[in-house]
Amino acid sequence: MRNCLRFIRSCHFSLTSTISEWINSSETTINKAAFGELNGHYNLKHNKNSKKRIGEHTKKLWATEGTTKQRMIEGLRKSGLAQKGKLKKERQTRFCEVCGQKFIVIVTSPQKFCSQSCAGKVAIKKATDIYVGNRLKIHEAIKDYIIQWSKENREIVLETPLNKIKTTIKPLLDDIQKHFGVKDFRVISKAVFGEDRGRKELIKYMKQVCNEKVC
Template sequence: MNRGYAGFYKNYYLRSSYEYAYAKYLDFHKIPWSYEDHSYDIGYKTYKPDFFFYDQNGKLEKIVEIKSRNENVLIEARKALDCIKAIYNVDFELITYKHLLELYKPLPFSLTSTIDEWIKSEKTTINKTAHGKLNAHYNLKHSENAKKKIGEHTRKLWASESLAKKKMLEGLKKSGMKKGYIRVARVQRKCIECNKEYEVLSTSPKKYCSRTCSGNSAIRNATVQYMEKRESIHKGIRDYVIRWSIDNKDIVLGTPLNKIKTTISQLIHDIQSKFGVKDIRVISKAVFGEDRGRKELIRFMKKVCNEKIC
């Protein structure tokens, strides 16, 4: 079950297939719900639970958090929810895949089919940094107050010696930037696959304009290497069959066409030990260029013995 798929459902941006499954369960039972309505300050961080449930008067009754089966994640989530309960007196429920299975047992559709439905939906994406309308912040602009807070927070980070600052510096160093200023020159290169021009840092080893071009090149190179290796192995097998036939001339010539298996079995065993190939069809193809079967192979071996081919 993949929890990496996120997307929109009823104008809410759900962040996993499990959350979608729980929302479908609630809708089936016509239970009103809301999603990520509020963040709670629990001292060591802020925490935003998944589902919110209210009574008829609009008073919050409980919150529900959906998590995977990862034990560490569950421990961290329960710790946060316990803090919310202690500080804000809000009841909570922590639901995992195991709980979802139980909830779905009486339903006319399965949990697996529901998750599969979500994964195949055009409204979902496995990319956590989704672009366009699949992004949870699509078309949303920061307020002036939010911009001010972001600026203040960023300035505090740069003035500190925190781990966050170190990570920011590492990221800027990798990108060739330093607090907004270009430090490493950028150059124009041509993709060695499609000949398209692209811009890149002068220190970058990048040779392709995209992953598609890089992948196409890798596939082609791998195919060429495979073909060369296969050709080499086939030649080795053919030469070995000839040598083996000559070395075991009496056995080969004494093998009737209706009792080939014993002779061929020993040859196959030796070829497998030397080349890692045990399929008689591959061995036949190595000798003839195509699969002609065991009888043609033994005829070839007899011919080798009679004509002393080497």
């Protein structure tokens, strides 16, 4: 029995029958086993009869003994065969959240993307969203600041002729640079209008604020 078992192991002809023989032998332990080239019977073939006999025996075991399968699996796990990929952990097919490509992972994997490249795209998008979000907040704050400033300097704003805009808005622009770190006029115009419309439109807007046409 024991010799036969070692023989079967060495031949690798049927993993299932090997396991069942091993499980059902009281003499074998995993430590005693000699695998592959280390085994004296390495490379020898089983004859047809013994193959058939073992095969039938295994089938019977699987069919009749409810716990045999479980014991086989446990045995495999302990023997390290699971780590060799002969007993796979449960897999799951997922679709990449970026490109939609299919990929297969073990069910417990946290992986959401098919590749490093797709995961990277998400990281960049997140960073961009935060950046854009912050920029929008700054734009909003600049617009509010211009509205408040216009109200507080109502007379100056209303009296500013359209050819003397620069003088009037210079202190406003200085304040904006001080508070928000923004000195590019195009950015300031964009904060108010969503696009660059130039100084003339800005002062018109400020006059409207003073006339309470804008809140």
